[in-house]
Amino acid sequence: MNEYDLIIIGGGVAGCSAAITARQRNLTTLVLYAGDGALGKTKLIDNYPGFPHVAGPDLLQHLRNHASSMGAELTRALVRRVMPLGDNFSVLAGNDLFMGKSVILAMGTARVRMLEGEEELVGQGVSYCATCDGMFYRGGTVLVIASDHEAIEEAMYLSTLAKVLYVKERPHDTSELPEAITQLPGNPLSLKAVGEQIVLTTNEGEVSADGVFVLRPAVAMTQLIPEVEVQGNKLVLDSDLMTSIPGVYAAGDIAGAPLQAAKAAGEGNIAVLAAARYLTKKSATSIGVSS
Ligand SMILES: Cc1cc2nc3c(=O)[nH]c(=O)nc-3n(C[C@H](O)[C@H](O)[C@H](O)COP(=O)(O)OP(=O)(O)OC[C@H]3O[C@@H](n4cnc5c(N)ncnc54)[C@H](O)[C@@H]3O)c2cc1C
Structure with missing residues (x-):
């Protein structure tokens, strides 16, 4: 089974931004994405810094190219389940299982309308x-x-x-x-x-x-990772964008308003830096170094 320091679920702005910085921090990084998300549907964006008047799909391509040029692995697959296993995570995507030491949820706002019952x-x-x-x-x-x-x-x-x-x-x-x-x-x-x-x-x-x-091409949060705490339909997050499960972070539209590309990029960065700190602490603890 393939094992990574970080598994990012979602290959939109938030996921790619997190992947770029993860690679700068030398974390082995897998991005699993089911499709193009909100950015893929956006004809024109005029408020993304440095890219005036850019088509959503073009910006998305730049972000993905950047993430993979830094050494992140990008794989197209729908993630169906994230299972906490001790202090690691097993991620089921398509028919494959991956192991991650930390996870960033960057799945955008895709809502799943379930059938009655x-x-x-x-x-x-x-x-x-x-x-x-x-x-x-x-x-x-x-x-x-x-x-x-x-x-x-x-x-x-x-x-x-x-x-x-x-x-x-x-x-x-x-x-x-x-x-x-x-x-x-x-x-x-x-x-x-x-x-x-x-x-x-x-x-x-x-x-x-x-x-x-x-x-379906999307999975409800309650099915994807039922262990995570939500209030109403909002994820409970701390100031590091960590969910109620240590080692699992969220970034971008999934983390709440404003639903904007620049905010998603910034949150990808916040979440991954917090994940990197978490991983450093975790490995220090496992080799018996006290902080
Ligand atoms: C029509 C439209 C116009 C917009 N205009 C603007 C604008 O002008 N300016 C602006 O700043 N913002 C705009 N936005 C909003 C902007 O596109 C979003 O805020 C931004 O794309 C959010 O990025 P994200 O990475 O959080 O999510 P997304 O870009 O939605 O990416 C989500 C990713 O998660 C993947 N995913 C979801 N579920 C799973 C799963 N179970 N397994 C694997 N992968 C999964 C998706 O396939 C996708 O890759 C617009 C949005 C729309 C729809």
């Missing part, structure tokens, strides 16, 4: 990770609720274990779905447990299965 069934028939939980349904029937084309690969993996029913939550091209996977009509509305089965209600009716895999 979904949250209560997580771990009790509802899963977000085919690789993690697919085996539990070997020989049974699973329902895939899919938001984009990337769900097809996961559904194909599940079809090697179980009968797969596929319902779209958002429109996407499913021409590559193999015949063995049955695509159902209807828009997903709610989930409920009935005996051992999970029942999905759509606007076309009901369908039941042994398990449900909800495959």
